[in-house]
Amino acid sequence: MATPSSPSRGSILYALVARGAVILTEHSGVSGNSSVVAVGLLQKVPQDDSFRASWVAGQHIFHILSGGGLTYLCMADESLGKRLPFTFLADIQQHFEGRYAAVAGGAVAYEMNTEFAPTLRDRMHFFNTDPRADTLSRVRGEVVELKNVMVDNIEKVLGRGERLELLVEKTDTMGSQAFAFKRQARALRQQMWWQSARMSVIIAALVLLGAYAIVCAVCNWRFQC
Structure with missing residues (x-):
């Protein structure tokens, strides 16, 4: 492998x-067969977006x-763990896509190497030596962890198909009941309004x-008081 x-x-x-x-750009800080092993691993990477x-x-x-159709790979000492290397890869992804997103799909092997290999070298140096890299890694790791938890929870929920169907069924039933209740409430309000109106008419007539009866009692029916 390598002897760093x-x-x-x-x-x-x-x-x-x-x-x-197809390797578009690479940088190695050690001697060895890292590139050969990397090519073998690239052939095992599924071509999906995540x-x-x-x-x-x-x-x-x-x-x-x-x-985005691209693969970002790094080799690190086992003692470094996973958090910092994946933060480094996300950083490289951001830099590379910002410059080559429009042309990377049709690029030939090592087409970006002259321009981007120095960026790989500089970012590797930053993540290997700068204390701020660990802070960046920790913050980004917490965000990724939260995202993974959210996705995991969603997958667990999606795995319960029957419960989801039951929930949808209950929701639809509740929606129908709510609509029926609103319709009944509207009809009840109209009924009460008409009853109130009829009562008002009856009271007014009485x-x-x-x-009229009082007037007739005081004056005769011909209104001759």
């Missing part, structure tokens, strides 16, 4: 960006992140009849 001399916490030693098995994986090779781990 790295800090005790471990380092990112090799990185590349590829489309399928894939994360890690493969152990001796004392090193190859980490892979894919998205008042008029009472007034």
Whole structure:
């Protein structure tokens, strides 16, 4: 594999960006057969828009992140763990797509190497040496962890098909009941309004009849008082 001399916490030693098995750019900080192993791993990466994986090779781990038809791979010391390497890959993805998203789909092997390999080198140096990289990794890791938890919860819910169907059925039933209740309430209000109107008419008629009777009692029916 490789024979690096790295800090005790471990380092990112090799990185590349590829489309399928076609390497568009790469940079290695060590000597060895990292590129050969990487090409073999690229052939195992499924061509979908969301894939994360890690493969152990001796004392090193190859980490892979894919998205948008491109694959971002790095090799790091096993002691470095996974959080920092995947943060590095996400950082490289952001830099690369910002510059080559429109042309990467038709690029030939190593077409971006002259321009982008220095970026790989500089970002590897940053993540290997700058303390701010660990802070960035921790913050991004918390966001990714939250996203994974949310996706996991959704998948668990989606796995309960019967309960979801029952929930939808209950929701539809509740919706129908709510509509029926509104219709009944509207009809009841109209009925009460008509009853109130009829009662008002009856009361008014009684008042008029009472007034007429009083007038007739005081004056004769010919209104000759």
